[in-house]
Amino acid sequence: MSERQDAEDSPGQDEAPDGATTAVTAPELAPGPAAAGERRGGPEGGEEGAVGKQEPGSGLRRPAAITLVLLGLAVLAVAAFSTPWQALTGGPPDPSRDFTAAQIAKARAFDAATSLPAYLSLALTVIVAGLLVATPFGAKVTGRLRGPWWLRVILGVLLITAITELIRWPLGVWYETILRDYGLSVQDWSGWAGDRLKSMGVQAFLLCVMLLALMALARKVRRWWIPAAAGAFALTVAASFVYPVVFEPIFNDFTPMRQGPLRTELLELARRDGVPVEDVLVADASRRTTALNAYVSGFGATRRIVVYDTLLRAPEREVALVVAHELGHAEHDDVLHGTLLGALGSALGVIALFLIFGPVRRRTGVTSITDPRATGALMGLITLGSLLLGPAQNLISRHVEARADAHALDLTRDPATFVAMQQRLALTNISDLSPDAVEYVLYASHPSAPERIALARAWAELNGVPRP
Numbered sequence: 001m002s003e004r005q006d007a008e009d010s011p012g013q014d015e016a017p018d019g020a021t022t023a024v025t026a027p028e029l030a031p032g033p034a035a036a037g038e039r040r041g042g043p044e045g046g047e048e049g050a051v052g053k054q055e056p057g058s059g060l061r062r063p064a065a066i067t068l069v070l071l072g073l074a075v076l077a078v079a080a081f082s083t084p085w086q087a088l089t090g091g092p093p094d095p096s097r098d099f100t101a102a103q104i105a106k107a108r109a110f111d112a113a114t115s116l117p118a119y120l121s122l123a124l125t126v127i128v129a130g131l132l133v134a135t136p137f138g139a140k141v142t143g144r145l146r147g148p149w150w151l152r153v154i155l156g157v158l159l160i161t162a163i164t165e166l167i168r169w170p171l172g173v174w175y176e177t178i179l180r181d182y183g184l185s186v187q188d189w190s191g192w193a194g195d196r197l198k199s200m201g202v203q204a205f206l207l208c209v210m211l212l213a214l215m216a217l218a219r220k221v222r223r224w225w226i227p228a229a230a231g232a233f234a235l236t237v238a239a240s241f242v243y244p245v246v247f248e249p250i251f252n253d254f255t256p257m258r259q260g261p262l263r264t265e266l267l268e269l270a271r272r273d274g275v276p277v278e279d280v281l282v283a284d285a286s287r288r289t290t291a292l293n294a295y296v297s298g299f300g301a302t303r304r305i306v307v308y309d310t311l312l313r314a315p316e317r318e319v320a321l322v323v324a325h326e327l328g329h330a331e332h333d334d335v336l337h338g339t340l341l342g343a344l345g346s347a348l349g350v351i352a353l354f355l356i357f358g359p360v361r362r363r364t365g366v367t368s369i370t371d372p373r374a375t376g377a378l379m380g381l382i383t384l385g386s387l388l389l390g391p392a393q394n395l396i397s398r399h400v401e402a403r404a405d406a407h408a409l410d411l412t413r414d415p416a417t418f419v420a421m422q423q424r425l426a427l428t429n430i431s432d433l434s435p436d437a438v439e440y441v442l443y444a445s446h447p448s449a450p451e452r453i454a455l456a457r458a459w460a461e462l463n464g465v466p467r468p
Helices: 059-081 102-135 137-142 148-181 189-220 225-251 260-272 309-313 316-331 334-364 372-412 417-429 436-441 449-462
Strands: 004-006 254-256 280-283 296-298 304-308
Touching: 004 059, 004 225, 059 334, 102 137, 102 304, 102 436, 137 260, 137 280, 137 372, 148 189, 189 225, 189 372, 225 296, 225 334, 260 280, 260 309, 260 316, 260 372, 280 309, 296 316, 296 334, 304 309, 304 316, 309 316, 316 334, 316 372, 316 417, 334 372, 372 417, 372 436, 372 449, 417 449
Parallel strands: 280 304
Antiparallel strands: 004 296, 254 280, 296 304
16 A cells, blocks of 8 residues: 555456555465574674664663554554545445356356465465564574675575575466466466566565664664664655656556547546646556556655556546546545555554564574574564554555545546446456455455445435436
8 A cells, every 4th residue: 555556456467566456365465474583692693783682671661662552553543534434335235236147157266266376375474474483494594694794684585585485486376377267367487487586576675675774773772663663664655655666667667648539538637636647657567467457656756647558448438437546546645645654554563573572582593683593583573564464454445445436436427437447347357246254354455346336326326427
């Protein structure tokens, strides 16, 4: 939610390269475990700074605990007051009203086929992260590395990321094969492997930045959690700001939408909505997938609206409705608000790390948080924290997406085309039309297509427009 807001969650497509959310997480999308403990003492033990060797006493822990509680309450308050809990909702969703029995059966079959590798990937993620946090596994893996502490941290991140990716690679192949069988993936295996390696590289780079900054502060400052929490906040905001111009081009080429009636209509739509948009960018997604999508990413000077080139095959009125949805995100600064909420959560996580690392240190056999062999434990904690926060992020995201849908309807006043667009998205992307409770909580960042269609009908009734 921090880097981008999607028009469609596109369940079932493999979007690891650009971070799109899926209703059933592909193996390559599950947050990658990172690492855990290390061996105590010995020549591999670390060149910890004098500050980093000290175990936090009650005099250090009490201010951190108080700050954790206060910041936690602040995060809850921001989430409670910034989330559109009262976004327009419709009646009970009924897939059979808008989709044939064959279409519903296909969606169920696809969901059943992809669920097993997705859940296995999630299980592997939890197991590896748990090993890294609760055993000396990570310390033993990284303990033989040599060099300055910062080099050992970088090598440790690369090594553990590679091991994790190697473990999950067969599940990724399995999932990609299913996408090909259903016609959602059109890239060759070299392109698929390249995307995975790029994604792994981006993840490793960001982890290196975080861990190097954290350990450097812990070596210099006794109450390192204070500057580290501030740094985590700043890093999250900075990453979201530069994401569209630094990371997205690694995976896709973007070109301005060519001159024509559609571009003119979309820019006029933005002008009427009061959203400053200089251009709409088109991503070359068709070299990878047949799925349809659009999203807004960045904020301020880097904010931009992107549509997949596959979406341009749809009728222009449907494309306009998708862009109107994205304008809703821009109008309400959803990316910025999501970024700030994520940044507060990152700061909260750093303080929690300060408080819980003592037991983790003892279980993993590392000397302190500045020990390069602690790289694995820190990566494991980051992974587990991300997994635990996922359901809450999805809950907020679903309400934000519903508000963007309502905005698109307010702007276009065309619920019939909205319903047609949702049908097209669901059928092309083979979306799960009736996700079970577990999938909905764990993976659904968007309302289901029947829920969004029900919303459109409720909007039409409230606004005196013929119900589609």
